[in-house]
Amino acid sequence: MCRAQRRIDVDQPGRVCYNGIVPDLDLRERPLLINLAARLSPAKCADCGARHVGLCDALSDGDLQLLASVADRVSLPAGKVFVEEGAPARHFYNINYGTVRLFKGLPDGRRQITGFMGVGHFLGLKVSGPAAAPGHYVFSAEAIGEVHLCRFTRASLLAKLSQFPALERKLLDVATHELVIAQEQMLLLGRKTAVERVASFLLAWADRMSLCPAGIPAQKLTVDLPMTRMDLADYLGVTMETVSRALSQLKKTGLIELPHIHEVVLLAPRKLAALAGAEI
Amino acid sequence: MCRAQRRIDVDQPGRVCYNGIVPDLDLRERPLLINLAARLSPAKCADCGARHVGLCDALSDGDLQLLASVADRVSLPAGKVFVEEGAPARHFYNINYGTVRLFKGLPDGRRQITGFMGVGHFLGLKVSGPAAAPGHYVFSAEAIGEVHLCRFTRASLLAKLSQFPALERKLLDVATHELVIAQEQMLLLGRKTAVERVASFLLAWADRMSLCPAGIPAQKLTVDLPMTRMDLADYLGVTMETVSRALSQLKKTGLIELPHIHEVVLLAPRKLAALAGAEI
């Protein structure tokens, strides 16, 4: 198998090896973003899309307010890279709106997307060195479409941990859950065929989007895919063309429909699961 | 790429889908093991191979003694599967001696090794559901060679967490570190060629074994590989034959020597790193 697609333009500013000391996101360059954030992400946590998801859900209104006092609200345009692999890790992020792709790169431009994160997801644990010490991000993060986030400095959030035992436990839960997903992805990348990969992804994504909270449903299910085929390819460890062919094959087999490029209907989720190699 | 090797004998007792309620390791069946453990793993933490590694290193002698009071010491023969994917998660383990392989399986027998763990490694975080709630293991664990471990019930260890804040933080560190490694492995599985995979593994393993704590050294380095070629293959997402060919190629290129099957000499670690696609 050839794996030599060159996708990341390594000469593009901001995508080269990280040497300088630059904040992951320099707000002074983009004063507008703050205003945009204020308009689109409500200042009050109570009105936030992520209030009852993920990390924020672990806290009472009062605790959350304390935590919010150390958070910046930020809004990003599509395509904005706001975490750079190799850069000093200064912040944690919590996603309030939109979808983000996390990825790692090779020097020749090959890219592996390690995850997609949506509303309520917490981001920034994966740094080199112990969690409490300063380290460097081991991944990059980029907005798919418009994204709103809460940004915390690592120092302030880690300092708050002793005040909020629930938060520390929740962080452990988040990390554990990500580990479980990562293991699953290793099985996919190491041992599944292209069609199995795509089928697995569709089910996992539907599940992640809480569309089928009670396991795999028997009836049909419509799933929104905010990412491109290229993103899917880089997540599933195949090429764009292979993703496209796999989707076409699933369509031809009658397992899915593709009403729009960014929308898939799972016609027979159970059969899809069998094809995906449902876990032992 | 064809990925249809059938390796795990799904008809073998203990490797089938888990339905029953059986402890991960029933000591009543193996009273000898306890004695063996007592002989080989000293009862005192102070004399344990893992005392100053990983989790145990986060605790004072006094705290460790308290923790040890809720631990069983267990010794396992080579090949013993002591955690079963899908079984109820009742224990955590800490490895005191030997090496363990963690893996996930597909119904048709394909296997993906998700990690190798050695002395000081902590095992059992990866369960379905939140860390604090009862769940099921999402991986299996098997001894490579003889293994000694400390076994904790999840309930007792999680109960102790509130008494030992250092321990909780350390657990988060462990989970974070595993996440970083998992991301790296996804890049390997999704985007690297066979030779790059093997080169990456050799360096990562040397690093994990603390043979080159200060980064990649310029001079040669001897690495012990306790696992078989098949294990390597299942870890690297290729076949045994491909691992063998990659090693032969690295030998022919003068980058490594293979004095014994389970021993590799890295002749030019830096060149190997360049080949492995050292991180951006």
Place this chain on the structure above:
DNA sequence: CGGGACTTTGAGCTTTCTCAACGATGGTGG
């Protein structure tokens, strides 16, 4: 309505897999 970006489909090629035979190695029993 037109242009650019994204997607699909096709044809030939490369890497890796599969299958098979041969070689090494380590443990065991004569």
Place this chain on the structure above:
DNA sequence: CCACCATCGTTGAGAAAGCTCAAAGTCCCG
């Protein structure tokens, strides 16, 4: 102590999955 056997590893040849390159099709947005 050595020969034998079982297991594990290596090497080769042909097959196949997925990759590359190329062209045609779609869709969105101005």
